[in-house]
């Protein structure tokens with residue numbers, strides 16, 4: 001099937017989804033957006049206030065910073081696919097709960113399968129934990145990790161840099177590594193969701209390089 005159409009189907013499913021309690025408090029589901037053949041996929045935590053109102057990811061303060069950080073490495077948000085580990089806003093921006101992350105995961109799984117990006121950038125610890133469960137973001141941020149053929153690069157969440165200005169140069173340095181990572185990354189071999197889930201449960205599979 002056409003990739004655009006497949007992504008549209010996911011977006012439609014998200015807007016009607018009632019698979020977890022977040023459906024009760026959301027205004028709009030936020031499936032994510034970007035080109036179906038994007039080389040790079042950014043995965044954040046979950047929609048905030050503005051995202052929930054507009055149905056689009058990263059359109060508030062953290063989004064403005066993301067756009068600025070992308071601009072500094074010569075990239076535009078329209079070039080990348082942007083989504084979150086939960087597609088509906090947790091009330092008051094609280095942390096997403098394990099059952100919500102689990103309920104929402106199949107949407108992300110499908111998006112990864114369709115887009116098969118060269119590089120996955122996780123923004124914040126919830127998104128990192130989806131791929132590298134045992135890691136500490138303060139220890140591995142900016143370092144690429146191969147997870148079942150996928151190149152995953154964990155970054156701090158841009159909102160963290162807004163709350164802690166001392167993190168800003170660290171976040172900028174991490175972003176500066178991206179163009180080379182994308183240049184050197186191979187397209188992942190065919191992506192197998194079942195293996196991926198199994199992989200998440202095995203700490204020893206983590207390989208830093």
Ligand code: URA
Nearest residue numbers: 044045046047057058
């Ligand atoms: N923060 C996130 O993690 N995701 C968004 O879409 C916006 C802010």
Ligand code: SF4
Nearest residue numbers: 017020023088103104
């Ligand atoms: Fe469905 Fe995900 Fe929204 Fe929960 S967060 S209602 S699983 S789309």
